[in-house]
Amino acid sequence: MNKYHKQLQRILKKGKVQENKKGNITYLLNQALHLKPSDLLEIFEGHGIARNKLKSELELFQNGERLTEKYREAGITWWDYCGPILVNSYPTYFEKLPSLIKKINQEKRNSKNYVMFLGSTDAESNQQPCLSLIQFQIDNGKLVISAYQRSSDANLGLPADIYHLYLISRQIDLPLKSITLFLGNVHIYENNLKLTKQLLKGKSVRFSLNV
Numbered sequence: 001m002n003k004y005h006k007q008l009q010r011i012l013k014k015g016k017v018q019e020n021k022k023g024n025i026t027y028l029l030n031q032a033l034h035l036k037p038s039d040l041l042e043i044f045e046g047h048g049i050a051r052n053k054l055k056s057e058l059e060l061f062q063n064g065e066r067l068t069e070k071y072r073e074a075g076i077t078w079w080d081y082c083g084p085i086l087v088n089s090y091p092t093y094f095e096k097l098p099s100l101i102k103k104i105n106q107e108k109r110n111s112k113n114y115v116m117f118l119g120s121t122d123a124e125s126n127q128q129p130c131l132s133l134i135q136f137q138i139d140n141g142k143l144v145i146s147a148y149q150r151s152s153d154a155n156l157g158l159p160a161d162i163y164h165l166y167l168i169s170r171q172i173d174l175p176l177k178s179i180t181l182f183l184g185n186v187h188i189y190e191n192n193l194k195l196t197k198q199l200l201k202g203k204s205v206r207f208s209l210n211v
Contacts, residue, residue, distance in 0.1 A: 001200075002039065002042040002043045002046050002047065003033060003034075003035060003039050003042070003043070004033070004043045004047060004158070004159060004162065005046070005047065005199075005200055007031065007033055007154065007158075007186065008154055008155075008188070008196055008199070008200060009200060010028060010031070011026055011027070011028050011154055011186065011187065011188050011196075012026070012188070012193070012196060012197065012200075014028060015027050015028050015187070015188070016028075018187075020189075022189070022210040022211065023189045023190050023191060023210050024189070024190040025187035025188065025189055025190065026187060026188050026190070026193065027185055027186065027187035027188075028183075028185075028186055028187075029184065029185055030182075030183070030184065031182075031183040031186050032180060032181070032182055032183070033162075033180065033181045033183065034178060034180045035162070035178060035179045035180070035181075036177070036178050037176055037178075040162070040166055040179070043159070043162065044163070044166075047159060048204070049159050049160070049163050050160075051163065052075075053074065053075055053076050054160055054163050054164060054167070055167060056074040056075070056076065057071065057074070057076050057164075058094070058164050058167050058168070060074065060076075060091070061090045061091050061094035061095070061097075062094050062095060062097050062098055063091075063095065064091045064092075064094075064095030065091055066085050066086045066087075066089075066091050066092075067084065067085060067086075068080055068082055068083065068084055068085065068086060069084065078156075078209055079127070081211045082126045082127050083126060085126075086126070086127060087124060087125050087126045087127075088120060088123045088124060088125035088126075088128070089125060089126065089127040089128070089129060090118070090127075090129050090131075093116065093117070093118040093119070093129065094118075096116065097116060097168070100114060100116055100136075101168070101171050101172055104136055104172055105172060105173050108138060108173075108174065109138065110138045110139070110140075112138075113135055113136075113137055114135070114136040114137070115133065115134070115135045115136075116133070116134045116135075117132070117133055118131055118132055118133065118134075119132055119150075130149055130150060130151045130152060130153070130157055130161075131147060131148075131149050131161055132148050132149060132150045133147065133148040134146075134147045134165070134168070135147070136172070138174065139177060141174065141175070142174060142175050142176065142177035143169055143172055143174040143175065143176050143177060144177050144178055144180075145165055145168070145169055145176075145178070145179045145180070146179075146180045146181075146182070147161070147165055147179070147180070147181050147182070148181075148182045148184065149161065149181060149182070149183050149184060149186075150184045150185070151184065151185050151187075152181075152183045152184075152185065152186040152187070153187065153188075153189070153210070154186050154187060154188050154196075155188060155189070155192050155195075155196060155207040156207055156209060158181075158183075158186065161181070162179070162181070165179050165181075166179065189208070189210045191208050191210070192207050192208060195207055195208075
C-alpha cells in the first residue's frame, strides 16, 4: 500500500467526525506526508490521477487564467461552481510561480528558503486556496519541497496537489529529494467513505465533489 493510501486508511481508522456545511467529514489534524521520488512513483502507478487535466490546470494557473470557460475548454469542469471567474483563487498566486522558479534556477542558493504564499486573509474569494504555502529548499544539490495545506480533501484535492507539486518540481533544474505535505485538516466526506474503502480494496471508483 502506497503512502497516500496509508493516509486514507489512517483517516478511516482513527478519524473523528465533524459537521460541515458541505457535508459531514471524517478528519484528522496535523498530519505529515513525506514523499521521496520512489513514493511518488508508487502513488502515480497505483492510484488513478487525471494527469493530463492536472498538467493543463497547472499551466492555466501559472498563466494567471481566471476564466472558468478556459478550464472547461481543457476538459476541466470542477471549477464550474465558481461561476465565470475564479476570484482570489489559485491563478492569483500561481501566476507568480514562473518568476520564482526562474529565480531559483538562477541562484540555486543552499542558504535561502524560497517561499510562495497562497491566500489572503479576509479577501473576497469564491474558492480560497486550500494549499497555503509552498517552500523550496536546496539540500546538498537536491530539491526539497515543503507545502502546508490548511484543508485537504483526501479523495480529490490531495492527490491533485501531490501531482501539481511534482510537476512544479520538474520545472526546477535540480534532482528532487523529497516533497513533504503538512496537512492541517485532512478529511474524507461522508458520501465518499464507502468509495474510499472500495478504493483501498483495489476497486475502481469515482469520488463526488463537495462544494
